[in-house]
Amino acid sequence: MLNTEGLNVAVVGVTGAVGTRMLEMLEGSPLPVKKLLPLASKRSAGKKVVFGGKEWIIAEAKPESFKNIDIALFSAGGSVSKELAPEAAERGAVVIDNTSAFRMDKDVPLVVPEVNEEALHGHHGIIANPNCSTIQMVAALEPIRQAYGLNRIIVSTYQAVGGAGAKAMAELERQTRDVLEGKQPEAAILPVKGDKKHYQMAFNSIPQIDMFQPNDYTFEEMKMINETKKIMDDRQLKVSATCVRVPVPISHGESVYIEINKNNVESSDIKALLSDAPGIVLQDDPAHQIYPMQMNAVGKKEVFVGRIRKDPDVENGFHMWIVSDNLLKGAAWNSVQIAESLLKLGLIEA
Amino acid sequence: MLNTEGLNVAVVGVTGAVGTRMLEMLEGSPLPVKKLLPLASKRSAGKKVVFGGKEWIIAEAKPESFKNIDIALFSAGGSVSKELAPEAAERGAVVIDNTSAFRMDKDVPLVVPEVNEEALHGHHGIIANPNCSTIQMVAALEPIRQAYGLNRIIVSTYQAVGGAGAKAMAELERQTRDVLEGKQPEAAILPVKGDKKHYQMAFNSIPQIDMFQPNDYTFEEMKMINETKKIMDDRQLKVSATCVRVPVPISHGESVYIEINKNNVESSDIKALLSDAPGIVLQDDPAHQIYPMQMNAVGKKEVFVGRIRKDPDVENGFHMWIVSDNLLKGAAWNSVQIAESLLKLGLIEA
The missing domain is CATH 3.30.360.10 (Dihydrodipicolinate Reductase; domain 2)
Structure with a gap:
């Protein structure tokens, strides 16, 4: 789902140690975020996060959450990614997943932009962020x-x-x-x-x-x-x-x-x-x-x-x-950096 | 200087992290300690340590301290060892030195009893305890x-x-x-x-x-x-x-x-x-x-x-x-273990 005036970005696990830093990294990024969709478990739904000077209401992450989402950053644990990342990809979002769920899958690029940015060309909707260490x-x-x-x-x-x-x-x-x-x-x-x-x-x-x-x-x-x-x-x-x-x-x-x-x-x-x-x-x-x-x-x-x-x-x-x-280069920053690379390589359009 | 009814043991740097543990290791050792000579800097002279159920008065470490000493355990820093270990050896004590002062000297055995106990045969009055790590x-x-x-x-x-x-x-x-x-x-x-x-x-x-x-x-x-x-x-x-x-x-x-x-x-x-x-x-x-x-x-x-x-x-x-x-196998215990090996190998007599 491409947008002409910016990106719709979902952050799954937005209340966690990595999720909160994903928002910080997005704030500092030149990525043109039009709409933020903060997602978490049912427990956190209804709470608010501040991003780009505005408040955004956290919703419970569900398959249908990903309609009209361009980029979905996942960091809510392997089981959440296993369940919802394919749903997001199916709905047209490019998933950047910070868990180990898909890292060793042949069809999933495992990317550190300084090392293998070009591997992004082979993605099929899901890109894996490697392990921090x-x-x-x-x-x-x-x-x-x-x-x-x-x-x-x-x-x-x-x-x-x-x-x-x-x-x-x-x-x-x-x-x-x-x-x-x-x-x-x-x-x-x-x-x-x-x-x-x-x-x-x-x-x-x-x-x-x-x-x-x-x-x-x-x-x-x-x-x-x-x-x-x-x-x-x-x-x-x-x-x-x-x-x-x-x-x-x-x-x-x-x-x-x-x-x-x-x-x-x-x-x-x-x-x-x-x-x-x-x-x-x-x-x-x-x-x-x-x-x-x-x-x-x-x-x-x-x-x-x-x-x-x-x-x-x-x-x-x-x-x-x-x-x-x-939590930054090992997780949140590398994930946002992958999103920037996708834009730079023309693999997503803002 | 050999004694027939037990060993005279000096501990140099007896108030330090390693020195206090040297006393503990000596307490638990079958080494027959007849007399303990606790030595330290001038600052600590006159204070007391308890060993073998008795109080012993700390003296300032000087060259003449080592008369009639069988074993001198040194752990008061490299400069103290450099100055006093040769003085102790000259007076007949076998020095077991926990500093790096003599470790790489050709004439000084560097000993971990489980590894090279037999190297003790080559000592010339000073034996080095290796670095803890x-x-x-x-x-x-x-x-x-x-x-x-x-x-x-x-x-x-x-x-x-x-x-x-x-x-x-x-x-x-x-x-x-x-x-x-x-x-x-x-x-x-x-x-x-x-x-x-x-x-x-x-x-x-x-x-x-x-x-x-x-x-x-x-x-x-x-x-x-x-x-x-x-x-x-x-x-x-x-x-x-x-x-x-x-x-x-x-x-x-x-x-x-x-x-x-x-x-x-x-x-x-x-x-x-x-x-x-x-x-x-x-x-x-x-x-x-x-x-x-x-x-x-x-x-x-x-x-x-x-x-x-x-x-x-x-x-x-x-x-x-x-x-x-x-502080034990890396220092105090290995030093006392060397003393036990010296006795076992007949290199000192109690």
Whole structure:
């Protein structure tokens, strides 16, 4: 459903940690939003959100909500996307889905605009936004891959609690207060709301994000492995991951080790590449203690890269430390950025 | 200076985070301590410590303190060790030094008893206790190295604030309270007391531990690289490290990736090895969400290992997650364990 005087945009899950940021990112975007349709569960229907200086009433997300919608941004959980994204696409909306529901479907482009914007041409109504920890990593590695080729990635994550939602962030704060007051903290959400056991996150790290898979990797780890190969369109790329949650509210950190396909490359070459790359901010000046930190990335759209070093023992091996706001570039911003790319490529018309 | 009815043991830096734990570990040890000599800076002289049901008066550490001392445990910083450890050794004491002052000296054994206890035979009065993050890693990897050979280690650490001392732990707590109360937290110690800039540790990770070196690695990272090769006595072993501080008071976590020298090894083989290894506790049952966590390792002497997985793309590559109390196995306990080994090997006499 094309409109001549702007876009009708639906945001599904508009009250969540990512949904609220989707509105913020839309506000700051040159996308010509004519009408906003804020959607959520029945519980939130009737409440209002402010967007573009106007109040908009939240409606319950239903199949018929998507009539006359040009773009539907989904971030209300996998089951909502599975049910409603096909309904939205069928009604002519282009869906940009922030859940893992369709990411590995052959017919669904999995897009980080800095890496594979052109994959958008192959969409059939649904486009998937990758996993937060994957997005910031591939955005930082793509310039290196283009220049030197990439053979291998080994990543250890330092992921923020915000990836598990607003209630998980509140749990971290509550637990932290309890520990400081000498009380026994209660754990009801982290590491994974739907899993059997819950552990204290305050003053602790938890090496489990999402559910365990039959191969003993977590689903989060498998997302990083499989999505990276799909986004970079390289089935031969070796990727392995360990995902750990740390007691930080927002922004993921990643210790990333890569092997490139070219010898005689120095860390200064990689720094030069990244200092000029789209969406990347190089923060790498050890002499002045300049490196990315999670607390500094909050609220920023960019991916911050630093601590770039050559492996002293392996000619083509490099370390780096990659940080980004997991709710923005890892979710809301990347989704809005995809919408901007659709417009730019002529795949939607305003 | 040998004694016939027990050992005279000096503890230098007895009031610090590690020193207090050295006393605890000595209490629990079968070492026959006849006389304790608690030493510290002038500031603490005259204060008392309780050990073996008796009070002992802290004296100022001086060269002549070490007359008639059999074992001197040092943990009062590198400059104190550099000045006083040779004085103690000259007076006949066997020094077990927890600082980095002598670790890479050719004449100084660098010992983790589970790995290279026999290196103690080569001591010349000073024995070095390795860096905390190195100890727990090599203790966990040694059984694997012995069984299959080890080609490569890539480690990313999640290190506790306690490694920077008791004042750093207090800073984390103070900053955390300030953030929760909406105040601007002050940073005066972390990441490195002696470096120029200080950053907020509360609700943040800092990818700097110890000072930066000319090659852009931190000294902590270079310690892990060089000490691992020395302890395992393998200059060909490839080791690379990224060291990150997380807002956790005590116990280091480590995401360790290894490549072994043998094919067709399964993660079940490695789990079987480690379930039976000295000083190691295997905590690896994903179906029941069993894995090591920092908060559970506090106060324990063992090294906890879990999340053991084979790299899906690399035949001989494996991940694991290693956690231990950095103040115990990483410092106080390993030092006392070295003293026990000296006695067992007949290198000191009680």
